[in-house]
Amino acid sequence: MEILQNARVNSTISPSERDALYKVIFSRRDVRGQYLPDAVPDDVVQRILHAAHHAPSVGFMQPWDFIVVKDMGVRQGIKDGFETAHREAAALFGGEQREKYCSLKLEGIMDAPMGICVTCDRSRSGDVVIGRTPNPEMDLYSSVCAVQNLWLAARAENLGVGWVSIVHHDHVRKVLGIPEHIVPVAWLCVGYVSFFHETPELEQAGWLPRMELKTLVHHEVW
Amino acid sequence: MEILQNARVNSTISPSERDALYKVIFSRRDVRGQYLPDAVPDDVVQRILHAAHHAPSVGFMQPWDFIVVKDMGVRQGIKDGFETAHREAAALFGGEQREKYCSLKLEGIMDAPMGICVTCDRSRSGDVVIGRTPNPEMDLYSSVCAVQNLWLAARAENLGVGWVSIVHHDHVRKVLGIPEHIVPVAWLCVGYVSFFHETPELEQAGWLPRMELKTLVHHEVW
Numbered sequence: 001m002e003i004l005q006n007a008r009v010n011s012t013i014s015p016s017e018r019d020a021l022y023k024v025i026f027s028r029r030d031v032r033g034q035y036l037p038d039a040v041p042d043d044v045v046q047r048i049l050h051a052a053h054h055a056p057s058v059g060f061m062q063p064w065d066f067i068v069v070k071d072m073g074v075r076q077g078i079k080d081g082f083e084t085a086h087r088e089a090a091a092l093f094g095g096e097q098r099e100k101y102c103s104l105k106l107e108g109i110m111d112a113p114m115g116i117c118v119t120c121d122r123s124r125s126g127d128v129v130i131g132r133t134p135n136p137e138m139d140l141y142s143s144v145c146a147v148q149n150l151w152l153a154a155r156a157e158n159l160g161v162g163w164v165s166i167v168h169h170d171h172v173r174k175v176l177g178i179p180e181h182i183v184p185v186a187w188l189c190v191g192y193v194s195f196f197h198e199t200p201e202l203e204q205a206g207w208l209p210r211m212e213l214k215t216l217v218h219h220e221v222w
Numbered sequence: 223m224e225i226l227q228n229a230r231v232n233s234t235i236s237p238s239e240r241d242a243l244y245k246v247i248f249s250r251r252d253v254r255g256q257y258l259p260d261a262v263p264d265d266v267v268q269r270i271l272h273a274a275h276h277a278p279s280v281g282f283m284q285p286w287d288f289i290v291v292k293d294m295g296v297r298q299g300i301k302d303g304f305e306t307a308h309r310e311a312a313a314l315f316g317g318e319q320r321e322k323y324c325s326l327k328l329e330g331i332m333d334a335p336m337g338i339c340v341t342c343d344r345s346r347s348g349d350v351v352i353g354r355t356p357n358p359e360m361d362l363y364s365s366v367c368a369v370q371n372l373w374l375a376a377r378a379e380n381l382g383v384g385w386v387s388i389v390h391h392d393h394v395r396k397v398l399g400i401p402e403h404i405v406p407v408a409w410l411c412v413g414y415v416s417f418f419h420e421t422p423e424l425e426q427a428g429w430l431p432r433m434e435l436k437t438l439v440h441h442e443v444w
Contacts, residue, residue, distance in 0.1 A: 003241055003244040003245065003248065004244075004248045011249045011417075011418045011420075012380060013242075013245065013246060013249075013377065013378050013379070013380055016242070017242035017245060017246070017378065018242075018378040018379060020235075020238070020239035020240075020242035020243060021242060021243055021246050021374060021375065021378040022226075022269070022273060022375070022378070023235065023239060024235060024239070024243050025273050025276055025371055025374070025375065026226045026273075026276055027233045027235070028276075028278070030278050046435075047244070049435060049439060050435060051244060051247050051248075053433075053435045053438065054247055054248055054250075055370070056250070056252050056370075056373070056385065058387055059424065059429075059430070060422055060424035060425060060429060060430045061430065062430075062432070062433050062438075064438060065438050065439075065440060065444075066438060066439050066440065067439075067440040067441070067442075067443065067444060068439060068440070068441055068442075069441075069442055069443075070442070071442045074442055074443065085355070085356040088355065088356070089350075089352070089355040089356070092350045092355055093350055097350075101352065104352075106352070106353075125430055128311075128314045128315055128319075130311070130323065130326075130328070130388075130424070130429070131328075131385075131387035131388050132387070133307070133310065133311040133314055133388075134307040134310070134311070134387070134388060134389060134390045134391075135387050135390075135391060137362070138387045140359070140363075141362075141363075141366045141369075141407070141408075144363045144366040144367060144370075145366060145369070145370045147363075147367070148277070148278075148366075148367045148370040148371065149247055149370065151278065152243060152247070152374070153243065153244070153247065155235065156235050156239065156240040156243040156244070157235070157240060158234060158235055163278060163353075165280055165353040165354070165356070165357050165360045166352075166353050166355075166356060167356060168356045168357070169356075169357060176443050176444055177443045177444045178444045179444065182444075185363070186363075195233075196233045198233075200282055202281065202282035202352070203282060207281075207282060207352070208281070208282045208283065208284075208347055210284070211275075211284050213268075213271060213272060213275050216275065216284075216286060216287045216288060217271060217287075217288050217289075217290060218287060218288065218289040218290070219289070219290055219291075220289075220290075220291055220292070220293045220296055221289065221291075221296065221398050221399045222287075222289060222398055222399045222400045222401065222404075
C-alpha cells in the first residue's frame with residue numbers, strides 16, 4: 001500500500017499534517033441518522049480496514065477480525081437484536097428520562113449501506129501473551145484501538161460511522177455465526193452521510209453536557 | 223481551541239488531509255527505548271489531552287480522567303510495579319521463549335520525561351447509561367478510545383508513546399492514590415524520541431509476524 005510506504009520513508013509529521021489529524025479527530029461523530037444509500041467502494045473499505053489492522057495490540061497479537069456485512073437479511077438480524085435491547089434499556093430509565101431516551105435516534109443499521117463487526121480472538125498467538133498476563137482485558141482493549149483507528153480512517157474518507165452498543169453481543173455472535181471463543185467487540189454502521197453534526201447529538205439533545213477538560217486532568221497523583 | 227473551531231467550520235476532509243491521517247496511523251509505534259529527556263511543552267500536552275477528550279464515549283458519559291506524572295518518585299513507584307509483574311510474566315514463558323522475553327526492552331517509564339495514566343469512572347453520569355446496559359464493558363472501551371486518540375495526537379506532535387501493561391492496575395491505583403471506584407485503564411510513557419522504528423519492535427525481534435489482512439476479513443457472516 002503506497003500510503004504505508006510513504007509513512008515509513010518520511011516519518012516526521014509536519015504541522016499541516018498534525019492539524020489534519022486534529023481536524024479528523026474533532027469532526028468525527030457517532031452517526032445515527034444521516035446515512036446515504038450509496039455503496040462504499042471496495043478500495044475505500046480496504047483502506048479503513050488496513051488502518052484498523054495497524055492499531056496497537058498487546059504483545060503484537062493482532063486479535064481482531066472484521067466481518068463486512070452488506071446483506072439486508074443479516075443486518076435485519078442485528079436490527080432485531082437492537083430492538084430487543086432497546087426495549088429492555090428503555091424500561092430502566094425513569095419517567096421523563098425514558099421519554100427523552102425513546103425520542104432519540106440511536107442506530108442506522110438498515111439506513112447505512114454496510115455494517116462492520118470487529119471481534120477479539122482471545123486465543124490468538126497462544127496462552128501467554130506479552131503484556132496480557134497482569135491485565136487479561138488488554139486483548140479486548142487492542143480490538144477497541146482497531147475500532148478507533150477504523151473510525152478515524154472512515155472520517156478521513158468522509159464516511160460516517162456509528163457504534164451500536166444497544167445489542168447483546170451474544171445475539172451478534174449468533175446472527176453472524178461467530179465461534180464461541182471469539183468476542184464481538186463492536187457493531188459499526190458505515191456509510192456516506194448527508195452531513196456531519198457539529199457537536200455530538202446527545203450534547204445537542206441536552207442529554208449530557210461536554211465536560212470541561214480541566215476538571216478531568218490531575219497532576220502527579222489523583 | 224482554534225483547531226477545534228476550524229474542524230467545525232469546514233468538515234469535509236480533503237485527500238491530502240486523509241493521507242496525513244493515514245501517515246500518522248501507519249507511523250505510530252509503541253515506543254519503549256528511544257525517549258529523549260526533553261520536557262514536553264504544556265501547550266502540546268494540552269493538545270493531546272484535548273484530542274483524548276474528544277474520543278467517542280458510550281452515552282456521551284466521557285468516563286475518562288488523565289493523571290499527568292512528571293515526578294520521578296511517583297514514576298519509580300510505577301516502575302517497581304512493572305518489575306514485579308515482569309518477573310511474574312517471565313516465569314510463565316517456557317525456556318527459549320523466556321530468554322527472548324527477558325531480552326526485550328518493554329517500557330520507558332523512567333526514560334520518558336512523563337507518564338499519563340488514563341482511567342475510567344464507571345459511576346460517571348449515573349447508573350443507567352445509554353448503550354451500556356446490554357454491554358457493561360462499554361465505558362472501559364470509551365476510555366480506550368481516548369487512549370488511542372491521545373496516542374495518534376502524540377504521534378502527530380512527533381511524540382512517542384508506550385503503553386505499559388506489564389503492571390497490575392491495583393498497584394497503579396495505590397501509587398497514584400486513585401479512588402476505589404475508578405478503574406486504571408492505561409499507563410502511557412510520553413516523550414520526544416530519537417527516532418521511530420519503521421515496524422513494530424516485536425515484529426522486528428521475530429516474536430510474531432504481521433498477519434495478512436485478508437485472513438482477518440470475513441464477508442456477510444464469519
